[in-house]
Amino acid sequence: MPLLTLSTRRSELVLITTASDAVNLPPVIHRDPNGFLTAIAVQQPIYTLITGEFARNTTLFSGIRHHAPQTQLILCLTPETLAEAGCPWALLDQLDLDTLCLLDELPECLKTLTNGRTYRSSLLAMPPNRPTNKELPGWKDLKGSEKRIIQLILDGLDGPAIAERLHISRHTLRNEKVIISQKLGMKGNGPGSLIRFVLLNAAIIRQLLAQ
Numbered sequence: 001m002p003l004l005t006l007s008t009r010r011s012e013l014v015l016i017t018t019a020s021d022a023v024n025l026p027p028v029i030h031r032d033p034n035g036f037l038t039a040i041a042v043q044q045p046i047y048t049l050i051t052g053e054f055a056r057n058t059t060l061f062s063g064i065r066h067h068a069p070q071t072q073l074i075l076c077l078t079p080e081t082l083a084e085a086g087c088p089w090a091l092l093d094q095l096d097l098d099t100l101c102l103l104d105e106l107p108e109c110l111k112t113l114t115n116g117r118t119y120r121s122s123l124l125a126m127p128p129n130r131p132t133n134k135e136l137p138g139w140k141d142l143k144g145s146e147k148r149i150i151q152l153i154l155d156g157l158d159g160p161a162i163a164e165r166l167h168i169s170r171h172t173l174r175n176e177k178v179i180i181s182q183k184l185g186m187k188g189n190g191p192g193s194l195i196r197f198v199l200l201n202a203a204i205i206r207q208l209l210a211q
Contacts, residue, residue, distance in 0.1 A: 002028040003110075004043065004071075006036045006060075007051040012078065012103055016049065019107040023114045033060050041067035047113065049074045051103075052081025061095050072113065074099045076106055077123070088123040092196050100124065116161045118153070118195055136201060138183040139208055146180050149173070151209055153198045 003025040005016060013029060020027045025047060030036035033054070040048060048071045054060055055075060064073060075097045077085060085091060088100055101109040101121045112119040142150075145166075152162045163173040177194050186197050198205060 001046050002026050002043070003047050003049055004036065004039055004045045005029050005049040005051075006033060006054060007031070007049075008053060009051060009078075012051055012076075015103060015106060016051075016076070019110050020049075022107060023110045025110065025114070033057065033063075036060075037063045037067055040064055040071065044068050045071050047072045047074065047110075049076055051075075052077040052085055055081065055085035055091060055095070058095065061097065065096050072099065073097045074101065074109065074113075076101055076103055076109075078103045082123070088121070089200065092124075092200060096193065098195065113158070116158050118156045118158050120156070120199070124199060136204055136208065137185050141183045142180065146176065146183070147209065149176055149180065150194075150198060150205060153195055154202060154205060154209075158195075 003020045005020075005027045007013060007016065007029060008031045016029075017027050027049070028039070030039060037060070045068065048064060048068070050060070050073070052075070055077070061073070064071065073096070075091065075095070077088075077100070079102075082088065082102070091097070092100060099109060099113065099119050099121075100123055101119060102123060105121055109119045109121070148166070149162060152165060157165065159173055160170060163170045166173070168176075181194055181197075184197065186193055
């Protein structure tokens, strides 16, 4: 399965190619967003990579979700594009993406994802300044089994690993995630939406799980 990639910066392509080849995800490079969306609609890739110059193109991210809702969407930033894109936590909050990483983190990121784990970039080392002394809307409506799923996401497991741990099918897990997302009033419909929500609210969630 190829790694569909959208990037216009030649300087980044060597590292992208090396990192993706190392995990048997040969990159298919696109430079035009329209052609990229067409390819996604046809190929339905497991993983999709976008580099930082497109970070503010919200229409592009919406188009990807429309054409391939289950693709794992990775946004890869250089220090330069990070400066252009703004706060990484804000990107997670605003874009329907699954994974965020720096370009030099990409080899480890792809290795982690293909091994069934959730990758947490050094960009997210400093959590957003959100109050931790309040309830999350809908938290009290969650069942114990639903909170267990959130705990496993917080522990860094991805969907297949969580399904195996809980002895349920991936289809059942997807349905459970939809129910959790609805109860918590989340936005976004990508496979990483709940992961993103957990990362953004990790401090509050840890506090609530400990109660």
